[in-house]
Amino acid sequence: MSIDFFDFPVSVRDRIAGELPLADLLNLGILSKGAQQVSRLALRPHACEMKIKFERGSQPMLEFNGGICYQPLAPEFDEAQLETFKKHIKQYFPLFTNNLKIAISIKNQGSSNFVAAILDLVHSSKFPVTDLNLEEYTGNQLIMKSLFMSSETTSLSLMCRPTIYSFRDEIGPALANKVLQNQKMEIFWSIWVTPEMIMTNFKKCKEVILHNHSYDELDVIRILKHWKTGSSIRKLSLNVAQRGYGARLFIELNGDYVFDGVRQFAFQFMIRAMLPNCFVIQQDITGVRAVIAYQENEAHGELLLDCDSPLLQY
Secondary structure, eight states: OOOOGGGSOHHHHHHHHHTSOHHHHHHHHTTOHHHHHHHHHHHTTOOEEEEEEEOTTSOOEEEETTEEEEOOOSSSOOHHHHHHHHHHHHTTGGGOSSOEEEEEEEESOSOHHHHHHHHHHHHHHOOOEEEEEEEEEEOHHHHHHHHHHOTTOSEEEEEEEOSSTTHHHHHHHHTTTOOOOOSEEEESSGGGOOHHHHHTTTTTOSEEEEEEEEEOHHHHHHHHHHHHHOOOOSEEEEEESSSSOHHHHHHHHTOEEEEOOOOSGGGTTSOOOEEEEEEEEEOTTTOOEEEEEEEEOSSOEEEEEETTOGGGGO
């Protein structure tokens, strides 16, 4: 003889739900309004991460805490399936209060419209996005959406190309009052990232890595001088257009040369060697120190600011 779950007293239902595995709780919660309330209560102690994945050679996938929750079976993913996929994502939102975080990883799959639809849906949920990784897309709007929805993500990785060079003139005013606070921001086509953005919009990020664009020597000096006045950036990596820029950086920033510390007790009698491509700068108010390391190749210079460099201990 079977007994309907909702024939049990409320206290018994809640206790049964509290013993269910996460996957079963999720499945229970989407059955009905009553089941949603039971599941929502039982899910409160759980810290959950929803991950939306759509990667090369695979169908889009919805995961919770590493377990696959939904994946379309059809070999081709069309607009109708996109709507179904969005519904599957959306139906789980009412099950959570403040215990859900979302990660998105979409790599070279689906149209830009698909990506934009997923970003809009997640943004409307108001749940925090911990990781956002987009690869091989072209579109100014995708870049804008990504920045606006991920101001406090743990990790933001954008491999999106702007469609026109003047995009940097459009995005500047749009981000005028926006301060991002990502733990790590990596931008692979950073032609649209101006020195002003690094100094203002990115100043509270912990790690900023910029690829495929070289900055003028004077702009780099401005960025580093601004860092000295106060910035949360602990690691900054970018390219410099000019070669032979190291000496000017050292003079302009009033740096102290880094000496290669002796790491083994047996060789402490040796004179420490000066590292000509490294020097230390320090923030004026906080006293935070950073190693500036630079090297050159045939095309441009590469510069790294690092507050956690082991060279700071010597």
